[in-house]
Amino acid sequence: MTLGPELADVVLQNGATLENFTDSGAAALAVGLAALAAGYAERGIGAAAVGAIAEDDDMFVPGLIMTVLPETLVILALVVVFVV
Amino acid sequence: MSVGASNPEYVNARVRSRRASLFADEDYRKLIRMGPSEIARFMEETEYEREINALGARFSGVDLIEYALNRNLAKHFDDLLDWSEGRLYDLVSRYLRKFDVWNLKTIIRGIYTETDSEAIQTDLIRAGELEDGTIDRLLEVDTIEDAVEVLSRTIFYEPLSDALEEFEETGALVPLENALDREFYEHLLEDISRGPGHEPQEGPEAKFVEFLQAEIDFRNARNALRLARSGADLDPATYYIEGGVLFDRADLNRLVADYDELVDxxxxxxxxxxxxxxxxxxxxxxxxxxxxEHALDAALLEYSDTLSSIYPASVSAVLSYILAKEREVENIRAIARGREVGLDESEIEEELVIL
Structure with missing residues (x-):
């Protein structure tokens, strides 16, 4: 599969190629975007979790688990790395 | 207007946890059967512990309960202002300004009746936006003119100085108190809603507006019913608060004359x-x-609960907590006062607002 150069072609439209944008580059971009999304999702959850822990120490473990749940996004995105 | 991102998630998590630790129906049922000192004892084992211990040496009986309740209320609401940032702070603080209004009214009445500042101080609920320093300076002044002067950098200055002339002519506190109330309610909807018919249609702010309109409407309805009931020869328009959807000024003038029509x-x-x-x-x-009036309170509480589950991460949950906490404080106070004057259990139960 050589999706990377084709993708770059589509983006650039006029046929100018982006030689360095390979498959692994695209995969890296996918993982990066997924990590960014996970970070954004964790922002709100983390804030809420810290709030809950501040009120009640027993919430530490549930709070921690809830906070890292969006990490699954990154793990799933990581599959792409092994596929290419 | 404060700048920066708002943090509804954090505030919501804390508020919901505190909401859960409010007294439940069974607690009220227990409290109804207790005397004042037993109530204080019971409160000591709940989250009022710190206040009861701090005030226990100086006060006793119903006074102890009352001051502990006020102080606890102030503590929680101050926390709310501490936690919230940005837009959320704006929305919460403008609602909590009602305690500023309450404090200012108490202080003005105190000055008017020449009560000494110790006695006024115990009745204050320091939960609003006014700084403690300002309130302390207000407690020291001797005349109402000076008190208004102390407020010169707050939003209450202009309406109060306008009302001051009327006060000097008539010698009645009503114009000052109305000015404070009006100022509070009119700032509530400021910069969210551009007047009737232009409210935001959806999203959390629409619900916020809806809730505030309900509060204003209920306030108007309550005033109208009281006026209609008392038959006093007062101009209803002076008590009218703008921003609601239930009445307009003309409606109110017409309906106050006819009680049944008002209810209709x-x-x-x-x-x-x-x-x-x-x-x-x-x-x-x-x-x-x-x-x-209790039914109105309960309806408002229920309403705010519904709103808070429609948009979980918005200001609604905070508002519903504020209302619920106020109800709790009022209920406990009603029980304690009721026991003190010897009402029986069913009479006290009628005084409570329970969902």
């Missing part, structure tokens, strides 16, 4: 009619205004 008007409103139908029915039969 509330019942016909599509937003509140269903919610209040039971209470309105009872109002017609039993003529009990207090019952109806």
């Amino acid at each position: 008007h509330i019942e016909e409103n599509k937003r509140y009619g269903d919610r209040l139908s039971g209470a309105l029915g009872r109002l017609r039969d039993a003529d009990s205004l207090i019952q109806f």
